[in-house]
Amino acid sequence: xxxxxxxxxxxxxxxxxxxxxxxxxxxxxxxxxxxxxxxxxxxxxxxxxxxxxxxxxxxxxxxxxxxxxxxxxxxxxxxxxxxxxxxxxxxxxxxxxxxxxxxxxxxxxxxxxxxxxxxxxxxxxxxxxxxxxxxxxxxxxxxxxxxxxxxxxxxxxxxxxxxxxxxxxxxxxxxxxxxxxxxxxxxxxxxxxxxxxxxxxxxxxxxxxxxxxxxxxxxxxxxxxxxxxxxxxxxxxxxxxxxxxxxxxxxxxxxxxxxxxxxxxxxxxxxxxxxxxxxxxxxxxxxxxxxxxxxxxxxxxxxxxxxxxxxxxxxxxxxxxxxxxxxxxxxxxxxxxxxxxxxxxxxxxxxxxxxxxxxxxxxxxxxxxxxxxxxxxxxxxxxxxxxxxxxxxxxxxxxxxxxxxxxxxxxxxxxxxxxxxxxxxxxxxxxxxxxxxxxxxxxxxxx
Amino acid sequence: xxxxxxxxxxxxxxxxxxxxxxxxxxxxxxxxxxxxxxxxxxxxxxxxxxxxxxxxxxxxxxxxxxxxxxxxxxxxxxxxxxxxxxxxxxxxxxxxxxxxxxxxxxxxxxxxxxxxxxxxxxxxxxxxxxxxxxxxxxxxxxxxxxxxxxxxxxxxxxxxxxxxxxxxxxxxxxxxxxxxxxxxxxxxxxxxxxxxxxxxxxxxxxxxxxxxxxxxxxxxxxxxxxxxxxxxxxxxxxxxxxxxxxxxxxxxxxxxxxxxxxxxxxxxxxxxxxxxxxxxxxxxxxxxxxxxxxxxxxxxxxxxxxxxxxxxxxxxxxxxxxxxxxxxxxxxxxxxxxxxxxxxxxxxxxxxxxxxxxxxxxxxxxxxxxxxxxxxxxxxxxxxxxxxxxxxxxxxxxxxxxxxxxxxxxxxxxxxxxxxxxxxxxxxxxxxxxxxxxxxxxxxxxxxxxxxxxxxxxxxxxxxxxxxxxxxxxxxxxxxxxxxxxxxxxxxxxxxxxxxxxxxxx
Numbered sequence: 001x002x003x004x005x006x007x008x009x010x011x012x013x014x015x016x017x018x019x020x021x022x023x024x025x026x027x028x029x030x031x032x033x034x035x036x037x038x039x040x041x042x043x044x045x046x047x048x049x050x051x052x053x054x055x056x057x058x059x060x061x062x063x064x065x066x067x068x069x070x071x072x073x074x075x076x077x078x079x080x081x082x083x084x085x086x087x088x089x090x091x092x093x094x095x096x097x098x099x100x101x102x103x104x105x106x107x108x109x110x111x112x113x114x115x116x117x118x119x120x121x122x123x124x125x126x127x128x129x130x131x132x133x134x135x136x137x138x139x140x141x142x143x144x145x146x147x148x149x150x151x152x153x154x155x156x157x158x159x160x161x162x163x164x165x166x167x168x169x170x171x172x173x174x175x176x177x178x179x180x181x182x183x184x185x186x187x188x189x190x191x192x193x194x195x196x197x198x199x200x201x202x203x204x205x206x207x208x209x210x211x212x213x214x215x216x217x218x219x220x221x222x223x224x225x226x227x228x229x230x231x232x233x234x235x236x237x238x239x240x241x242x243x244x245x246x247x248x249x250x251x252x253x254x255x256x257x258x259x260x261x262x263x264x265x266x267x268x269x270x271x272x273x274x275x276x277x278x279x280x281x282x283x284x285x286x287x288x289x290x291x292x293x294x295x296x297x298x299x300x301x302x303x304x305x306x307x308x309x310x311x312x313x314x315x316x317x318x319x320x321x322x323x324x325x326x327x328x329x330x331x332x333x334x335x336x337x338x339x340x341x342x343x344x345x346x347x348x349x350x351x352x353x354x355x356x357x358x359x360x361x362x363x364x365x366x367x368x369x370x371x372x373x374x375x376x377x378x379x380x381x382x383x384x385x386x387x388x389x390x391x392x393x394x395x396x397x398x399x400x401x402x403x404x405x406x407x408x409x410x411x412x413x414x415x416x417x418x419x420x421x422x423x424x425x426x427x428x429x430x431x432x433x434x435x436x437x438x439x440x441x442x443x444x445x446x447x
Numbered sequence: 448x449x450x451x452x453x454x455x456x457x458x459x460x461x462x463x464x465x466x467x468x469x470x471x472x473x474x475x476x477x478x479x480x481x482x483x484x485x486x487x488x489x490x491x492x493x494x495x496x497x498x499x500x501x502x503x504x505x506x507x508x509x510x511x512x513x514x515x516x517x518x519x520x521x522x523x524x525x526x527x528x529x530x531x532x533x534x535x536x537x538x539x540x541x542x543x544x545x546x547x548x549x550x551x552x553x554x555x556x557x558x559x560x561x562x563x564x565x566x567x568x569x570x571x572x573x574x575x576x577x578x579x580x581x582x583x584x585x586x587x588x589x590x591x592x593x594x595x596x597x598x599x600x601x602x603x604x605x606x607x608x609x610x611x612x613x614x615x616x617x618x619x620x621x622x623x624x625x626x627x628x629x630x631x632x633x634x635x636x637x638x639x640x641x642x643x644x645x646x647x648x649x650x651x652x653x654x655x656x657x658x659x660x661x662x663x664x665x666x667x668x669x670x671x672x673x674x675x676x677x678x679x680x681x682x683x684x685x686x687x688x689x690x691x692x693x694x695x696x697x698x699x700x701x702x703x704x705x706x707x708x709x710x711x712x713x714x715x716x717x718x719x720x721x722x723x724x725x726x727x728x729x730x731x732x733x734x735x736x737x738x739x740x741x742x743x744x745x746x747x748x749x750x751x752x753x754x755x756x757x758x759x760x761x762x763x764x765x766x767x768x769x770x771x772x773x774x775x776x777x778x779x780x781x782x783x784x785x786x787x788x789x790x791x792x793x794x795x796x797x798x799x800x801x802x803x804x805x806x807x808x809x810x811x812x813x814x815x816x817x818x819x820x821x822x823x824x825x826x827x828x829x830x831x832x833x834x835x836x837x838x839x840x841x842x843x844x845x846x847x848x849x850x851x852x853x854x855x856x857x858x859x860x861x862x863x864x865x866x867x868x869x870x871x872x873x874x875x876x877x878x879x880x881x882x883x884x885x886x887x888x889x890x891x892x893x894x895x896x897x898x899x900x901x902x903x904x905x906x907x908x909x910x911x912x913x914x915x916x917x918x919x920x921x922x923x924x925x926x927x928x929x930x931x932x933x934x935x936x937x938x939x940x941x942x943x944x945x946x947x948x949x950x951x952x953x
Contacts, residue, residue: 001800001803001804001807003540003542003799003800003804003808003886003887004807004811004886004887005887005888005889005890005892006811006814006815006886006889006890010890011811011814013890014814014815014817014818014890015814017818017821017822018814018817018818018821018834019821023810023813023814025834026813026814026817026834027681027712027813027834028834029680029681029683029833029834030681030683030712030713031683031685031686033686034685034686034713034714034717034718035712035713036711036712036713037585037711037713037714037717039582039583039711039802039805040578040582041579041582041583041797041801041802041805042798042801042802043801043802043803044798044799044800044801044802044803044804045798045799045801047544047799050544050548050795050798050799051544053798054548054551054795055551055553056568057553057568057569057571057572058548058551058552058553058554058568059553059568060553060566060567060568060569060571061553061554061557061565061566061567061568061569062557062561062565062566063552063553063555063556063557063558063561064556064557064558065552065556066552069558071558071560071561073560074559074560074782074783075558075559075560075783077556077558079478081475081476081477081509083509083512083513085550086513087513087516087517087520089546090516090517090520091520091525091526091527091528092520092521092523092524092525092527092528093520093523093525093736093737094525094541094546094734094736094737095525095526095527095541095734095735096523096524096525096526096735096736096737097524097531097533097536097538097735097737097738097866098735098737098738098739099737099738101524101857101858101861101866101867102923102925102926103858103861103918103921103922103923103924103925103926104523104524104861104866104867104918104921105522105523105524105737106462106519106522106523106921106922106923107519107520107521107522107523107737108523108737108738110462110464110519110522111516111519111737112737112738113464113937113938114464114465114466114939116937116938117464117466117938117939117940118504120938120939120940121502121503121504121939121940122502122504124498126938126940127937127938128937128938130738131739133594133595133598133740133781133786134594134781134782134783135782136779136781136782137594137598137780137781137782162782164779164782164783165782167757167778167779168778168779168780168781168782170778170779171605171756171777171778171779171780174778175640218496220495220496222495244498244502245502246488246497246498247496247497247498248495248496248497248498248499249498249502252498252499261782268550268555268556269555269556269557269558269559270549270554270555270557270787270788271554271557271558271559271566271569271783271784271787272559272781272782272783272784272785272787273594273740273781273782273783273784273785273786273787273788273789274594274739274740274742274786274787274788274789275782276740286935286937292738293935293937294937295931295932295935295936295937296931296936296937296941296942297926297927297928297930297931297936298926298927298930299923299924299925299926299927300916300924300925300927301924303462303923303924304462304923305923305924305926305927306926307926307928307931309928309931309932309935309937310932310935311932320633320634320636320637320643321637322630322634322637324634324638325597325600325601325631325634325635325637325638326595326597328595328597328738328739328741329738329739330736330739330740331736331737331738331739331740332734332736332737332739332740333736333739333740335516335736335737339512339516341504342465342475342504342505342507342512342515343475343476343509343512344475344476344504345469345473345474345475345476345504345505345506345507346501346502346503346504346505346506347474347501347506348474348475348476348478348504349501349502349504350501350502351478351481352478354481354488355478355479355481357488357492358481358482358483358486358488361483361486361488361491362483362486380492380493380496394562397562401565406558406561406565409560428478428479432482432483
């Protein structure tokens with residue numbers, strides 16, 4: 001078989017060197033009743049057969065390249081310049097190990113340092129780590145950090161945060177003694193500030209808000225950070241990093257921790273992963289940050305060099321006293337995001353943000369004209385908004401699919417109060433024709 | 448002034464950051480123009496929502512960006528260019544067909560909220576992969592959700608907690624880990640809310656049964672083991688250990704970091720393990736990516752199935768579907784269903800190798816390790832000179848008088864074109880070099896490692912300074928890690944602040 005370099009002659013020669021007559025003798029420490037189990041695994045396939053098998057399986061999946069998709073809700077079909085995939089396909093990047101041996105990993109280390117730097121510029125925050133598993137786990141780690149840092153027990157989290165993120169936070173945080181309180185949203189999708197103020201008590205470790213929120217709305221967060229800080233709590237802001245090409249940065253909004261999903265930064269949707277969670281903080285939290293950090297230093301000759309740093313927080317040194325059990329980052333996804341941000345550059349990052357905003361605003365305006373459809377989120381948006389449809393979303397989506405359109409996200413399961421609610425997404429990839437076709441198709445569905 | 452240097456040839460000395468190559472006005476990507484001229488964003492969206500200044504992203508052209516990152520890649524060791532005898536990390540070849548398939552639109556362009564009937568191809572792959580992992584590990588069910596080994600461990604310990612709680616067993620607050628365990632084991636146990644207790648190894652490098660017996664009681668929730676252990680030795684009393692743990696109502700947890708020698712050879716499930724996590728980026732060939740993404744599926748015995756993360760993949764009359772109705776589930780660990788791209792690669796790997804190929808993986812991995820161990824016997828001290836599984840531990844503790852430590856030997860190996868072994872681990876052996884060759888290395892490559900280590904031993908005896916100051920052929924010498932931690936410079940902005948403040952000071 002083609003992945004094995006040893007020849008049979010060499011195998012025999014090696015057994016001779018080891019001093020055994022047959023391979024089985026090497027396994028003498030394994031109790032015999034455990035040895036040689038029967039496994040039901042199919043026989044090997046040639047590459048031609050693999051191509052056919054996987055080609056057939058791939059053909060069973062619909063996707064945004066053979067359908068026109070308006071589905072967002074946490075995963076986005078964005079343009080990724082060709083150079084992103086080209087660079088992450090460099091063997092020296094994708095087949096490298098974690099950069100523990102700094103001298104033999106300067107490529108990966110510098111790339112992660114640049115990723116950290118670019119995230120800091122985009123979010124305005126002081127420090128970024130080398131990335132987390134995804135947006136939801138980044139948020140969960142942020143919530144844990146707030147509990148440890150403040151030695152308090154309660155988390156206030158907006159109901160308008162991605163429902164699966166809330167579920168993950170719950171998995172990570174829920175313990176006897178910990179409490180998670182949901183901040184409701186108002187009829188127009190905005191955060192219920194009165195509720196928040198009333199529940200901002202001395203046991204609150206952090207306030208977690210998303211902007212744009214799950215319904216697509218960019219929240220008005222002026223003055224909020226000051227109130228949260230006055231209460232001694234941390235302010236954690238979840239956001240779409242691309243939105244900060246135009247919208248206020250987490251730093252400008254006074255966030256202590258800025259986190260979220262990095263998938264919009266040039267990473268394919270791939271049915272949910274691998275992606276990366278970005279995680280950036282104010283300077284004073286640097287020693288509590290979970291996950292990898294790369295620092296710039298000098299080598300013994302005074303030359304610029306990069307290395308993993310502040311490792312005293314990490315599991316392989318601290319064992320049970322570590323800040324987190326996390327061992328790795330999503331290095332290759334961070335590299336993709338790094339190349340994406342470098343390619344966009346100063347003008348491109350604003351341009352791509354504006355293209356998203358204008359497509360979504362145009363689409364919202366056109367759908368608002370349709371009979372039976374009501375726009376719920378009328379405030380500022382990035383690339384998503386919520387409409388209340390005249391019929392159940394699953395029914396509409398079914399009809400849309402006949403016209404080769406993948407419709408928006410149906411809110412009824414996670415938000416029973418928003419029956420027939422649909423989150424619709426239009427990224428920069430959509431042409432005016434596609435947007436108009438979608439509007440026409442929606443119109444037909446309502447009949 | 449640009450410095451010029453006539454001795455560079457293929458070497459690059461460029462260590463500038465992408466920010467330092469920026470010039471105002473350059474573009475790195477081609478984007479469409481705005482198309483709705485009647486939408487004046489600055490006017491329609493109140494300014495209090497807008498960022499005050501453009502992000503200070505670099506301005507670099509596409510050809511310059513490509514050269515920048517391609518040249519960076521050349522400063523890395525990688526499997527496709529170098530041998531990594533890196534213990535417990537299983538740095539095997541990453542098949543290219545896996546990479547190709549994962550990038551097909553039918554996989555890469557699928558949205559995670561598309562309804563099940565649109566993505567049956569994907570779900571069939573997950574379903575079959577779970578079945579294969581069950582067969583290989585001897586478990587009853589698998590979840591593919593965890594993003595990495597560490598998250599798999601966390602999932603596993605949450606399962607243990609939920610299981611004990613469902614039985615009303617609130618006393619079970621302690622997790623036992625061996626002193627030879629990976630650092631993640633105790634870190635995860637602590638994160639999952641357990642007290643961590645360490646159990647010692649015996650003189651044969653295995654779990655000390657007597658000592659363990661003293662520690663296991665009705666407060667024990669779980670014993671975490673890897674088998675073979677981090678010394679590369681099979682825990683030959685595993686059945687007795689399992690019995691002791693189970694008798695106390697505790698669970699046995701398998702850290703799958705060292706699964707590579709067991710494919711078709713022996714199964715954790717048969718050994719008595721109740722929970723297993725598997726690192727797909729080790730045994731199942733998905734690339735390490737310079738530190739992720741990985742994937743850490745978790746397998747369980749029947750009694751733990753109700754607690755597995757939500758959603759749970761099921762098969763019904765109309766095909767595969769996600770089952771969210773899991774009242775006893777520990778919850779969700781990830782935004783969506785897992786690091787799907789990695790699952791796909793592992794699936795292709797298993798289908799490519801088939802049953803016979805998988806067995807060959809473990810046989811050659813074990814053969815390569817034992818061959819190396821034997822060849823190194825006269826070169827380095829081998830504290831446990833017996834048959835090993837896929838890896839073994841050597842030590843350089845005998846060179847203490849020369850101030851040589853394991854990490855120095857590792858760094859010197861880089862000069863010989865071989866990645867360092869795992870150094871200073873496991874902690875039970877002082878100055879350990881943990882060596883795992885994997886099955887995808889040839890005999891010539893193994894012999895090259897033996898020759899390199901012989902040469903380094905000679906250097907230690909004759910000129911230890913060359914080893915102490917190694918490496919000498921890498922793009923940089925040893926970085927000053929103390930300085931990096933004392934005054935962390937973690938971004939370009941930090942660097943600029945530091946530079947301007949030191950300019951002021953002078």
